[in-house]
Amino acid sequence: MASIHLDNVVKRYGAFVGVKEMNLQIADEEFLVLLGPSGCGKTTTMRMIAGLEEPSEGDIRIASEVVNGLDARDRDVAMVFQGYALYPNMSIYENIRFPLRMRGVPKNQQDALIRRAADMVELGDFLDRKPAALSGGQRQRAALARAVVRQPQVFLMDEPLSNLDAKLRASMRVQIKHLQRKLRITTVYVTHDQIEAMTLADRIVVMSRGEIQQVGTPDEIYSDPANTFVAGFIGSPPMNLIEGQVHSGRFIAPGIDIAAPGHMHGNVTLGFRPEDCGIAPDGQAGLTGTVYGIEPTGDSTFLTILAGDKQVEVKAPRDFRAPLDSCASIALDPARLYFFDSATGQRMRSTQ
């Protein structure tokens, strides 16, 4: 069991900077998710922790020992790859046994460890099969078993669920979280799927273009985003972001005219989540526009409204219906409005 520290870690590929000045502390037994779009540096960060890439600058410490220059095999980390990376020439039993064999675990202890790991992921009946004879979900579980079998200090997972279908992904998510809690192994998990991040993480690190945008618990990331990137990345559908101007305490944009905190002025971006607004009784609207589209999802109806040339998503009751191009009035919850500086994208917080 170990904590992980990244101190001013930089990764350059020639002139391109993959990861910029990264500082991150991962606590012992924590489940940390690196979240961001492709090319944001999250996988590079994980590969540096694994020892598959060397940082260009800065230190990485695992269990307070600097591991720079230490080969991947000597770091006592296990990794689950996106493509599972099972050894195709070996049976599942031999796949799970491989790390034990390589690390010189005595032969008479191996079998018990392998069967325990296989039972943990419910693969006990498939040990004789070759990876090619397993389904995607089973291969994923085999890769998981191979990673847990030797009880590593750190668990790394690189988009392990992205090759599975939606239903399987949901059940694997629960299984991974359960396993991590049971084994109490520090885990770093890379994904671009914000639902995975929200459901799995103790803390989420949102990354973009090689930089950390925000670090926090799923609740903090969701309800207190630090900038427009985080606000627009998290949530399904994500937060509505509308650029406008603040003049003498009013936020003005096409279709919107609402009160803004007193200290703001100039170009401001307003953010609000689809579920923090509703259909307004006449005359109380904070936002008016025309109905662009209606998407019933069963438990609710998502309404797309055109305000000016901007599409706004609103979560409406399940039985809400309206003809296209009809007028819609939306009430915004004043307590759940977010204001961002349009120039920098940073959150403007109320000073009081």
Add this chain to the structure above:
Amino acid sequence: MRALFPYLLVAPAVTYLLSITLYPGIYAIYQSFFLVRFNEWIPVGTDNYVELFADTEFWGALLNTLIIGGIALAVECLLALVLAYFAYRDPFIRGWRIVFLMPMLFMPSAVAFLWKLAFNDGRVISDLLMRLGLISQNIDFLGSVPLARLTLIVADVWQWTPFLFIIFVAALQGQDQEIEEAARLDGARWPQIFWNISLPMMRPVIAVAVILRGIDITTMFTNVYIMTNGTPGGTTETISYFIYRQGFRTFNFGYASAAAVIMLIITVVSAQLIVKRAFRSGRA
């Protein structure tokens, strides 16, 4: 007309292939049942085959081919694998693999003459070894059976190891890098990764390479013709050289054809066996 068009397109290739492989092949099978004296063809039934099975020179040639070709092939494979293991992770391999390819680009007869000079006529190798103080007098490479065979093996290895090397490097570079990385994290060192994972995954590729080289090596002729002429005492005479000698030295065409047909059968059957074995258990 529209239906005929595809056939029209492949017709030249098919005609070409049939005329240079199928026609001579059938011709040889047909001829193997005759005693051929230039224009006079006397049907002899299976006499050529019966005679061949009792011919110690034929069996000797077969054995020589097996010994020389087998050792050369094994050495080539081993050398190429070792070289590929060290080279495939080298980012500059693209730049300098042309160096490895060069022996393959030379004309085989020119290479054979070079080795003939080095081993026999020019005594270059003996001279080098003498100057190094390793031997005290010239080695007569054609004077002993193992040495004569060795010269053929060395010449073949020199020219054809690069062919296998290129194939093996491509196979290793084509392997999923995630699997190698997984093995590293599982605690494997490079030799262990190679032995436990990369090599088993290369099985089908190795099989194909061995078959291609094997077929080529069973028809080894140029080096024998130029370097040893089958000496000493026919111990370096390969099947191809035997067939050539029967056909074009003693003009016993029917007999040579029968030998060629038997050789064809042996080659096809053994290639089939290797393919079957390698691909059945190589499939994951």
